[in-house]
Amino acid sequence: MIWLELHILGTASARPAGARDVSGSLLSCEDGIAVIDAGEGFQIRYAQQRKRLKLHTPTGSLRAARIDVVCLTHGHLDHTWGLLPWLQTMSLDRRTRPLLIVGPTSTEVLDALTDGRAIPESAPPAELARQMQSWHSLGATSTQLGYEVRWILGDVQADSWIELDPTSQTAAQIPSLPQPQGWRHVNIVPLATTHTVPSCAWMFETKEKAGKFNRLKAAELRLTTAQQTELGQGRDITLANGESLAASSFRSAAIEPRRLVVSGDTAEQAPGIKALSAVDVIVHEATFLDDTKDHATEHLHSTATGATRTALSCGANHLVLTHFSARIKDPTVPLDEATKEDANNSLTISVAKDGDRILLGSSxxxxxxxxxxxGWAA
Ligand SMILES: [Zn+2]
Ligand SMILES: [Zn+2]
Structure with missing residues (x-):
């Protein structure tokens, strides 16, 4: 069974280059869909992916009505510029489902907004709060769009969050990052990263599930309802004949949580990613190759080998490389560099192209x- 499915719609860094477009992904799970970044032209690529799915995968669906949340990794325009036009399109399509929009900012901006002050001038031009305020003034409010939108910003490292109210232009502190409405099986978790503006990665984590209770076995042993309840709640019981029954023998193994991480833009070994101990899939930026590793250091991006080091540090099983500089024409070059860095073959590594899908199963x-x-090929 597929738990999480990621559609990668843009794999270029900074600007469209050849067959690669700027960032934007969709994560589909049984609870709904999350959009991760929405660079320029996002809605065109989203519509195109829906068409492809309709044609080639009759069971797959990325209906906008299933989208509950937009997770922004940072404010650089190649990750955000496509959001406003797409919000307007959903308004034209008479969307009614509420939408949650979440992203990272700095403590200085959080403090200024909750105090009712303007965004400090020291905040970078691509500050997300600045963009959200301008989107609000361009009509991206619940009243004008016709569907409810919640605007959440946070300092990820400090785990401090605010909600913007576009009507009163005020901001209020909230106790924690809200989860998408109605999501019961998957949590969205921001992870602190290192970039030239406030940034974070997003992890999608399925919740651990208890194994199934073996009703057939209980029936065969003619257990009473009370005895079944005891065992079902994890307590061992002793039968009238003195035989004891272990609750654990009546339940299949628990289903472990699954984790998929999308890095956004970051220098290697981002603190929030490094702090994890097990990840199934990490989709990590690899803007540069080793011959330009100084650029990666200077601009707080990663090389393909840096992406490997990060994937190893968080105990990942599979690494997907993405977000390539226009200089990288041949995808086998970053793949070779990344693979060489994984000396013990702890990882499987692949390179993303626009339109690719990453499937993570329950096991x-x-x-x-x-x-x-x-179509798609494995
Ligand atoms: Zn970028
Ligand atoms: Zn960036």
């Missing part, structure tokens, strides 16, 4: 489906 198996132009 942790990962499949990278490549868009071929005429």
């Amino acid at each position: 942790g198996q990962t499949t990278h489906l490549s868009w071929t132009g005429d």
